[in-house]
Amino acid sequence: MPVRRFVVEADGGSRGNPGPAGYGAVVRDGDTGLIIAEAAEYIGRATNNVAEYRGLIAGLRAAHEIDPSAAVDVRMDSKLVVEQMSGRWKIKHPDMQPLAAEARTVFPRSQVGYTWIPRERNKDADRLANEAMDAGQAGKQWEPKARPAAPELSGAEASGAESAPSPLTPEPVAPESPAEPMAPKAGWAFAADLSTPTTLVLLRHGETALTPQKRFSGSTGSDPELSEKGRWQAERAAEALAARGTIEAVVSSPMLRARETAEAVAIRLGLPVRIEEGLREVDFGDWEGLTFAEAQQRHPEDLSAWLGSTEVKPTGSAESFATLAQRVAVARDKVLARYPGKTVLVVSHVGPIKSLVRLALGAPPDAVYKMELSAASLCAVQYYSDGNASLRLLNDTGHLR
The missing domain is CATH 3.40.50.1240 (Phosphoglycerate mutase-like)
Structure with a gap:
């Protein structure tokens, strides 16, 4: 029986870094490109990096619920997360280490690959992250919105194939801010x-x-x-x-x-x-x-x-x-x-x-x-x-x- 293929697109954001934060993730069928699951949540005060990792974990879990034996291609516009989860960059910040460890427990490592994509190709996950932040700041929980079915993709996109990305060269990354709140005033x-x-x-x-x-x-x-x-x-x-x-x-x-x-x-x-x-x-x-x-x-x-x-x-x-x-x-x-x-x-x-x-x-x-x-x-x-x-x-x- 052929192994099912999923594409997980995930993103996270923080309005303040740290500030009000949320994440979004979608699971696509690897053959058709159709979105088959969505996840989003407002997580309160956190950094961009924490929110991005939380989005990754949510996307992997959503895919695992559908088929734990599937092969998963994770696509994110966070070069930091992609490089760290691919094992090419070390995870030094203590806030990131447990999140990365949790992400690795969802699927066996042999079933998951990571690909960096430009932000404009991660619009669905970005949209969900912003919806979650909007809901949270309004004192509500994110709820999925009714939307038309995603159109089927064709050609290389439909098959999930992409041209191989060029090797990523590590570049300066802003220090990962702690997820804890800043000291309050008297x-x-x-x-x-x-x-x-x-x-x-x-x-x-x-x-x-x-x-x-x-x-x-x-x-x-x-x-x-x-x-x-x-x-x-x-x-x-x-x-x-x-x-x-x-x-x-x-x-x-x-x-x-x-x-x-x-x-x-x-x-x-x-x-x-x-x-x-x-x-x-x-x-x-x-x-x-x-x-x-x-x-x-x-x-x-x-x-x-x-x-x-x-x-x-x-x-x-x-x-x-x-x-x-x-x-x-x-x-x-x-x-x-x-x-x-x-x-x-x-x-x-x-x-x-x-x-x-x-x-x-x-x-x-x-x-x-x-x-x-x-x-x-x-x-x-x-x-x-x-x-x-x-x-x-x-x-x-x-x-x-």
Whole structure:
């Protein structure tokens, strides 16, 4: 049986670099040239490079859903992404490395090739990226628009054949800007922004059996349920938040302990729970289930390096605190885009909540090692339309006393 062929065209953009960003991607049938799938999304504040990589990943995933055995020709007008994914340029920036790694996991490398094309030949992906950014800045999610079927291509275009591109010569590329937001101004300094802020009330989940033992409990461990005390804590949080009467939506990590905590509040408020994958806890790898002392005994050098740099991953893990911050920033921006001007309860874990607080303050990465967040504690951050943020509450446990 002949192998099916797809052409993936992807693009991403940022209005500010970093600034409001989005991506677009189309999947074409390799024989007819017809568009058979589209993908686009507003991803909040990010750089052009991050948006371009996100577009690549979305396009590959869309193609994989149709036929995971297909041969894929990726065509992008980003010479940086094409050269890096082709292995000819090194990926030095930490924001790009996990995205490139994720893109490589969608299809086996032998099934994917990369081709640079001029911007004018990437109009469909560019159009989708701009539609996603327009929607996000209007506080909406991108939705596909009705469009006429693409005309069939003929000749070399219909067969997907192209004249071989000339070898690409590396040329100076602007430094890849970090995807993290710039340091916010002091709260009173941006009082001129009279728009209604979006408030994220950050609730750490209640205790599990592992919590009082201070064992590493991340996203690849046993995914424990709430303990009896944890359920009591979730109910107390639900009572306190219901009494405030300001929560308009509930968003949760997909992990069981967070979902159980979120559901306790949502039932009291009469609201549904929306799951956001990006809010899951960091992956602690081989340290999952260990106490700090046990991890220190078994992996002393790795643990010491991890405590010294947020770029270091736990033993056997695929994720550092730096990678977590990037993931959480994307999840945050998706929530802000979906619920502009509203008060949203976000139920998550120690790592993601510390990262959100750090990003709001514009604090250095190692600030995550200098915060204490108790089980079922509350934090709150307000986000303004001009990109500034204001921390309003940190590690509040008054409702548990």
